[in-house]
Amino acid sequence: MSARPFSAWSHLLRRPVSAAGLGVVVLLLTLALLGPQLAPYGPNAVDVTRALQPPSMEHWFGTDDLGRDVLSRVVLAARVSLQVSLISVSIALVVGVVLGLVVGYFRGWADTVIMRVVDVVFAFPIMLLAIAIVAVLGPGVTTATVAIGVVYVPVFARVTRASALALREEPYVRAAAAIGAGPLRIIRAHVLPNVSAPVIVQTSLSLAFAILSEAALSFLGLGVQPPQPSWGRMLFDGKGFTDAWWMSVFPGLAIFVTVLAFNLVGDGLRDVLDPRRRSAMESRRDR
Amino acid sequence: MNAPGFAVRDLTVVLGRGKRAARVVRGVSWSVEAGATLGVVGESGSGKSMTVLASAGLLPPPAAVTGSALLGGRDLLKLSRRELEGIRGRRLGFVFQDPMTSLNPLLTVERQITEGIEEHLGATRRAARDSARVLLETVGIPDPDRRLDAYPHQLSGGMRQRVMIAIALSCGPDVLIADEPTTALDVTTQAQILDLVRERQERTGMAVVWISHDLAVVGGLADDVVVMYGGQVVEQAPVETLHSAPAHPYTRGLLGARPVLGRRRDQLTAIPGTPPDPRALPSGCVFFDRCPVKGDPRCETQVPDLVEVGRRHFARTFCPEDQ
Amino acid sequence: MRSEPGPGTGQDAQSVPLLDVRNLCVRFPGPREGRHRSWVHAVEDVSFAVDRGQTLGLVGESGSGKSTIGNALTRLVPPTSGTVHLDGQDVLAARGAPARELRRRIAMVFQDPYASLDPRRTAGATVREPMDVHRMLSGRAERNRRVAELLDLVGLVRETAARYPHELSGGQRQRVSIARALAADPDLVVLDEATASLDVSVQAQIMNLLRELQGELGLTYLFVSHDLAAVEHMSHHVVVMYLGRLMETGTTDHLYTRPAHPYTQALMSAVPDPDPATERNRERILLGGDPPSPLDPPSGCVFRTRCPLAVDECAGPVPQTTVSANHFAWCIRTGESLSPERLRRFVH
Numbered sequence: 001m002s003a004r005p006f007s008a009w010s011h012l013l014r015r016p017v018s019a020a021g022l023g024v025v026v027l028l029l030t031l032a033l034l035g036p037q038l039a040p041y042g043p044n045a046v047d048v049t050r051a052l053q054p055p056s057m058e059h060w061f062g063t064d065d066l067g068r069d070v071l072s073r074v075v076l077a078a079r080v081s082l083q084v085s086l087i088s089v090s091i092a093l094v095v096g097v098v099l100g101l102v103v104g105y106f107r108g109w110a111d112t113v114i115m116r117v118v119d120v121v122f123a124f125p126i127m128l129l130a131i132a133i134v135a136v137l138g139p140g141v142t143t144a145t146v147a148i149g150v151v152y153v154p155v156f157a158r159v160t161r162a163s164a165l166a167l168r169e170e171p172y173v174r175a176a177a178a179i180g181a182g183p184l185r186i187i188r189a190h191v192l193p194n195v196s197a198p199v200i201v202q203t204s205l206s207l208a209f210a211i212l213s214e215a216a217l218s219f220l221g222l223g224v225q226p227p228q229p230s231w232g233r234m235l236f237d238g239k240g241f242t243d244a245w246w247m248s249v250f251p252g253l254a255i256f257v258t259v260l261a262f263n264l265v266g267d268g269l270r271d272v273l274d275p276r277r278r279s280a281m282e283s284r285r286d287r
Numbered sequence: 288m289n290a291p292g293f294a295v296r297d298l299t300v301v302l303g304r305g306k307r308a309a310r311v312v313r314g315v316s317w318s319v320e321a322g323a324t325l326g327v328v329g330e331s332g333s334g335k336s337m338t339v340l341a342s343a344g345l346l347p348p349p350a351a352v353t354g355s356a357l358l359g360g361r362d363l364l365k366l367s368r369r370e371l372e373g374i375r376g377r378r379l380g381f382v383f384q385d386p387m388t389s390l391n392p393l394l395t396v397e398r399q400i401t402e403g404i405e406e407h408l409g410a411t412r413r414a415a416r417d418s419a420r421v422l423l424e425t426v427g428i429p430d431p432d433r434r435l436d437a438y439p440h441q442l443s444g445g446m447r448q449r450v451m452i453a454i455a456l457s458c459g460p461d462v463l464i465a466d467e468p469t470t471a472l473d474v475t476t477q478a479q480i481l482d483l484v485r486e487r488q489e490r491t492g493m494a495v496v497w498i499s500h501d502l503a504v505v506g507g508l509a510d511d512v513v514v515m516y517g518g519q520v521v522e523q524a525p526v527e528t529l530h531s532a533p534a535h536p537y538t539r540g541l542l543g544a545r546p547v548l549g550r551r552r553d554q555l556t557a558i559p560g561t562p563p564d565p566r567a568l569p570s571g572c573v574f575f576d577r578c579p580v581k582g583d584p585r586c587e588t589q590v591p592d593l594v595e596v597g598r599r600h601f602a603r604t605f606c607p608e609d610q
Numbered sequence: 611m612r613s614e615p616g617p618g619t620g621q622d623a624q625s626v627p628l629l630d631v632r633n634l635c636v637r638f639p640g641p642r643e644g645r646h647r648s649w650v651h652a653v654e655d656v657s658f659a660v661d662r663g664q665t666l667g668l669v670g671e672s673g674s675g676k677s678t679i680g681n682a683l684t685r686l687v688p689p690t691s692g693t694v695h696l697d698g699q700d701v702l703a704a705r706g707a708p709a710r711e712l713r714r715r716i717a718m719v720f721q722d723p724y725a726s727l728d729p730r731r732t733a734g735a736t737v738r739e740p741m742d743v744h745r746m747l748s749g750r751a752e753r754n755r756r757v758a759e760l761l762d763l764v765g766l767v768r769e770t771a772a773r774y775p776h777e778l779s780g781g782q783r784q785r786v787s788i789a790r791a792l793a794a795d796p797d798l799v800v801l802d803e804a805t806a807s808l809d810v811s812v813q814a815q816i817m818n819l820l821r822e823l824q825g826e827l828g829l830t831y832l833f834v835s836h837d838l839a840a841v842e843h844m845s846h847h848v849v850v851m852y853l854g855r856l857m858e859t860g861t862t863d864h865l866y867t868r869p870a871h872p873y874t875q876a877l878m879s880a881v882p883d884p885d886p887a888t889e890r891n892r893e894r895i896l897l898g899g900d901p902p903s904p905l906d907p908p909s910g911c912v913f914r915t916r917c918p919l920a921v922d923e924c925a926g927p928v929p930q931t932t933v934s935a936n937h938f939a940w941c942i943r944t945g946e947s948l949s950p951e952r953l954r955r956f957v958h
Contacts, residue, residue: 171726175787178684179740179794180713189739193730275730275774330809331780429899443900444672473671473836475897478880482896500810503882507889526886544814546843548881549866554821555843557814561779577811 011272012265018272021264028258032079039072044227052244062246064237070246073229074254080224081231082258084145085210091149093203096156101187101195103157104164115161122154126213130222144223148213152206159202163195170194197270204266208259231255291359292494293342293379293462294318298354300334300341300518302565309565311337313518314354319511321461324488324495326509326526328502328541332562334518335498339464343379344371358462377407380455380493382448384467389451390439396423397435400454407458422453426483445476452480456487463488466498481508502541506530511599514538517563517573520593524600534602536580572604582606626698627659628830629666629683629798634692636678636854640905650904652678654854656692660847662797665824665831667845667862669838671877673901675854676834680800683832684718696798714744717791721803723783727775733786734771737761740794760789763826765819781812788819792827800832805840817844838881842866847936850874853901853912860937870931870939873913911941919943 012018031038047067055062061070099118103111121129130147137143167173168191176186215232217223224230231251238247271277300312312334319325329335340346342356342363356363358378363371375381383389390399400422401415410418416435423431426449439447448468455463465484469477485508488495499505505512505526512529514522514537522535533539543556560577569575571587578586583605585591596607634656640648653675660666668676681687683694683701694701701712717740720726727736734757740746741753758768764785775783784804791799801820805813817840823829833844841848841862848865850858850873858871869875872895879895897916902908908915914924923942931944 171720171722172728174686175718175720175726175790176728176739178686178718179743179790180710181739181743185743189731190728194728273730275732276776279774279777330811445900474838474880475671475876476900477882478894478896481882482894501882502810503884503889506884506886507882509886530885530887541810542884544811545884546817546839547884548839548842548878551842551862555814555818557818558811559815561781561812562809 008269008272011278012268015268015271017264018268021261021268024257024261025265028078028082028261031075032082035076035079039069039075041069041072043073043076043229044068045072052241052247054244055246061250062244064234064247065241065244070234070250073234074231074250077229077231077234077251078254080141080228081211081214081255084141084148084214084223084230085207088145088148088210088214089152089203089206091146092152092156092206093199095149096153096158097160097192097195097199099153100157100160100162101164101191104161105168105183105187105191107165111161114157118154118157121150122158124151126151127216127220127222130217130220134222139222139225141224144214144217147217147222148210151213152210155206156199156202159198160195163198164191167191167194193273196273200266200270200273204259204263207262208255211255211258291378291461292318292320292323293496294357295338295342296355296357298338298341298356299352300337300346301351302349307566310568311518311565312341315515315518315520316354317511317513317520317523318357319462319494319496321494322488322492323511324497324509326505326512327496327498327515328500328505328512329515330500330562332517332565333515334565335515336466337518338515339466339496339498343375343381343464344368345375373407376403376460377458378461380458380460380463382451382455382463382465382468384470387439387444387447390447392439394438395435396437396439396442396450399450400435400457403454403457418457419453422457423450425487426450426453426456427479428453445472445479448472448476448480449483452483456491459491460493462494462496464496464498467500468497469504470500477504484508501545502530503545503547514541517568518565519573519603520601521574521604522602523593524597524602528597528600532597532600534596534600534607535574535604536578536606537574538602540577540579574604580606625661626695628662628697629660629832630693630695630698631659631679631683632657632693632695634679634682634694635690636675636682636687637690638687648905651854651907652904653682653689654907656849656851656854656856658847658849658856658859660798660830660832662830663824663828664846665833665844667841667848668832668834668851669836669841669848669877670851671836671901673853673904674851676836676851677802678854680718680802680832680834683798683800684716685713710744714740714794715797716800717794717796717798718800718802719784719787719791719804721806723780723787723807724775726787727783729775731774732771733761733766733773733775733778733789736775736786737771737789737793740790744794746794756793757789760793761786763792763823764789779812780808781815784808784812784816785819788816788823792823792829796829798830798832800834802834803836804833806835806837813840820844838878850877853904853907855912856940857913858933858937858939858941860933864934864937868933868937870933870937870944871913871941872917872919872943874939876918 012022045068050063051065051067053059053063059069061074063069099114103114129151133147134143173186173190176190211232214223214230215236218230218233219236224233231254234251235248241247296316298312298315302309302311315338317325327335341352344363346352352364397416397419400419404410404415404418419435420431423434428434428446428449469480497505497508509526512524512526513520516537522538533542540558544558546555558577563569563573571589572591575586585605591603591605593601593603596602634653636653638650638652640650668679670676678687682689689702696712696715699712704712737757737760738753747753747756757771761768761770766782766785805816808816824831833841835841845862848860848862849856852873857873858865869878876895876897883889899916902915910925911928914920928940929942930938930940933939933944
């Protein structure tokens with residue numbers, strides 16, 4: 001085995017499963033960006049005469065109760081759904097990881113106070129919190145994004161803190177302290193990389209839940225406003241029409257594929273970022 | 288031979304399959320008679336612990352074990368799981384290195400000792416408690432009545448290891464297998480434990496297999512010593528012979544590598560390099576890479592047999608003479 | 611004017627010892643009982659000094675406080691009281707840049723060579739880290755060149771720099787740890803059970819390497835270990851500790867040939883001898899029971915609850931008694947005949 005320069009992406013692409021996940025993510029991002037150019041119909045092209053049609057050559061995914069093309073709406077909803085989930089999870093990730101690192105590494109009174117606050121937020125029903133935020137920002141996509149982000153901060157803070165607490169007792173962290181490294185350097189160089197595995201797993205999970213949370217908020221009129229489509233919104237709208245299965249199955253499928261793709265990429269990242277797993281993979285492949 | 292001793296014959300353990308298969312134990316044979324002590328010495332990865340774990344059926348299924356392990360004329364490797372469970376704890380007592388992880392943190396000391404007594408000897412709860420108290424006394428735990436109700440975390444490391452020994456001795460085993468039982472302990476506690484085992488053995492005549500990385504620990508305890516390296520027995524001899532006339536270059540290296548109290552030297556004779564990978568064993572002598580002698584052309588290409596080099600003294604080397 | 615350096619630690623009034631520890635106390639908060647907070651007396655009133663280029667062995671069993679001293683010197687735990695001077699400079703009082711400089715000059719090697727290396731960093735990054743932290747040399751390229759030199763120095767091939775800890779053997783990992791300790795060009799290296807978790811044959815490699823490096827670089831070692839034979843092999847002076855207190859100190863030759871404190875004697879007699887003939891015929895001083903809790907140490911001499919020679923007066927103040935030049939014991943019965951015959955009578 002020779003030492004070669006390491007790039008996470010090249011390692012990721014060499015794993016078929018991760019590469020497939022990455023491919024789907026790229027596809028989804030393309031949809032989000034080029035949706036309007038790709039959709040066969042307008043998202044809000046109402047045609048009541050063609051309402052509730054099952055999938056056909058004309059309408060691959062069928063039409064909804066207002067005669068709108070489901071495929072077009074699924075394609076156009078990609079943007080808002082991905083936007084809300086990615087941004088809200090990024091907010092939660094950054095704030096939660098920083099909080100978790102700081103309180104987990106330093107402990108002390110800040111730990112007690114911040115973790116109590118986190119517990120309170122954790123115990124708060126997401127809807128109540130969202131309503132409070134709506135009162136300040138007014139309903140809309142931004143509100144939904146911020147509300148979901150805030151709600152997921154405690155999840156990331158807890159995961160990170162638990163790992164950081166364990167890591168501060170690790171001899172290699174003590175070894176770094178013994179050579180005179182300051183706390184910031186220790187956190188950046190030794191603690192952060194080693195908390196990444198549980199955080200990455202949590203990120204994949206949260207992305208999935210964020211899409212669903214957005215649906216719930218939109219359903220209550222607190223998130224995406226009709227007639228703008230979002231996957232979650234469509235899923236909710238479709239549940240009154242049990243005979244028109246295509247109204248909920250296709251947006252549901254879109255959520256499923258997205259979540260799966262994020263999970264595959266997340267698992268792959270966790271593995272390629274860990275030198276121990278990486279060489280286990282290499283030695284398997286070398287045979 | 289009337290009282291049963293313990294013997295393994297041609298024991299082999301392979302972990303994993305195909306190219307990743309690790310041959311961690313390769314044709315190991317040794318025996319210990321009742322009332323005698325066998326020391327098994329080797330470094331990490333030598334296969335010394337694997338040998339005894341495999342012989343008692345304590346390795347989980349992915350491990351492929353062949354050969355035999357004889358206790359009182361019965362081959363343990365041919366027994367069903369149920370039959371084995373009737374023998375482990377009853378006729379084979381075990382003590383492991385880490386007394387903390389070997390004890391159940393949620394059970395009192397009493398419960399952990401009486402479990403085996405009730406299970407194997409069919410004793411009543413009360414009778415079992417009485418024998419547990421006597422056992423704690425014999426292993427040198429003061430105030431046994433109070434200790435019976437203690438949980439493992441309330442005891443010191445030495446105390447826990449005494450409890451482990453009490454459990455191992457609880458059913459009067461024919462064989463005590465001790466796998467590095469003093470490695471995690473302080474030297475003064477180690478002395479206490481060594482003394483305790485010696486004294487119990489004199490009284491009960493059980494056979495003892497004592498596994499250690501340290502030749503010195505085994506020196507005062509064992510009658511015979513087996514030295515393992517790379518999954519094989521490389522030397523076997525009475526303990527005095529092994530110390531005064533070690534025949535295998537590895538044994539000589541081990542003896543020279545350890546500083547000895549009261550005998551200062553400028554340099555320790557270190558053995559260069561590291562033990563072999565059980566997944567990629569050399570074709571010749573397993574010690575070849577690190578050997579300072581390499582005194583025979585066959586060393587590199589041929590695995591030496593375990594040959595008799597003196598009275599009850601065997602070595603797996605082409606160069607048994609000191610060169 | 612030239613003065614001959616004295617033979618022992620702090621012997622020569624004119625030479626300042628490299629490391630001078632005085633009346634060091636380290637206490638940790640223990641469990642709270644009601645409003646009363648108990649304290650773990652990890653290190654109590656410990657003083658010793660080490661001359662440049664020498665090795666001081668710090669020996670004791672678990673709970674003796676020997677590792678806590680190493681941790682206090684590298685500022686991993688805060689001392690409660692006492693002073694530590696390195697080359698005449700007050701280590702504990704220093705702040706800012708001088709404190710960082712003093713930190714650079716005290717390095718440490720830990721026991722577990724796997725756990726003390728960050729699994730996500732290459733050996734090269736690990737060895738380079740002290741130089742990065744202390745902004746030594748100019749630029750990464752020069753530091754990497756130095757990393758290669760350091761790897762050479764500890765007997766590793768340069769390619770090791772690109773390896774991760776899990777790809778290395780225990781002995782190689784400990785060599786990486788040693789290279790890291792040397793990277794900041796320290797004066798004092800604290801070796802905290804640095805050979806304890808290695809195989810016997812590898813222990814010898816590492817001990818030989820440490821002694822070679824000391825000769826080459828003029829390093830000063832604090833060799834913290836529970837292994838009496840290893841301490842004897844490595845050290846010029848020895849400090850024996852029990853339950854956070856000094857029991858006995860002296861030059862290695864004196865202390866090992868004429869141990870004066872009953873604890874030191876018991877400790878030495880507990881070490882098994884590899885020669886089975888010697889081992890079987892020797893008289894062992896077996897200590898009963900376990901060390902008392904550091905939360906509630908006995909008054910007076912802390913060893914008296916297990917000491918075969920204990921008398922009522924042992925509960926009183928413990929004097930420092932001189933056994934011979936540079937050899938001291940903290941025991942009121944020092945100097946009495948502590949022959950094995952006599953000890954045996956107390957045991958049986």
